[in-house]
Amino acid sequence: QVQLVESGGGLVQPGGSLRLSCAGSGRTLSSYSLGWFRQAPGKEREFVAAITWSGSSTDYADSVKGRFTISRNNAKNTAYLQMNSLKPEDTAVYYCAAGRVFVRATTMCDYWGQGTQVTVSS
Secondary structure, eight states: OOEEEEEOOEEEOTTOOEEEEEEEESSOSTTSEEEEEEEOTTSOOEEEEEEOTTSSOEEEOTTTTTTEEEEEEGGGTEEEEEEOSOOGGGOEEEEEEEESSOOOSGGGOSEEOOOEEEEEOO
16 A cells, blocks of 8 residues: 655765655555664664654664654655764665554554665775
8 A cells, every 4th residue: 555665775985974765655655654774684674763744753763863864755755864974884774664653663664665775885
């Protein structure tokens, strides 16, 4: 019912920035809470950031606070993750997710995108 497609990933040097986008289709995303998760090779998928359907509340993993910003534009049916001051340990596949409740864990997510690779390396 909801399809999510991430874009904006790529290779960036440490200290650089990337902006990820998550485009929704099938249904509008305005009634869903959205989140970003990431998974590095050999590790479990972990929470990165979340935002409520209205954008009134956000939450971040401690590892990205002060560096990453989640936002959404319901008119464009799109969510974003602005990533600044990137570190090699940020390297992972980043996934956009949507749910009917505030999504801060994988079990709270009803829909997932296919992911986009972010590699931070010099």
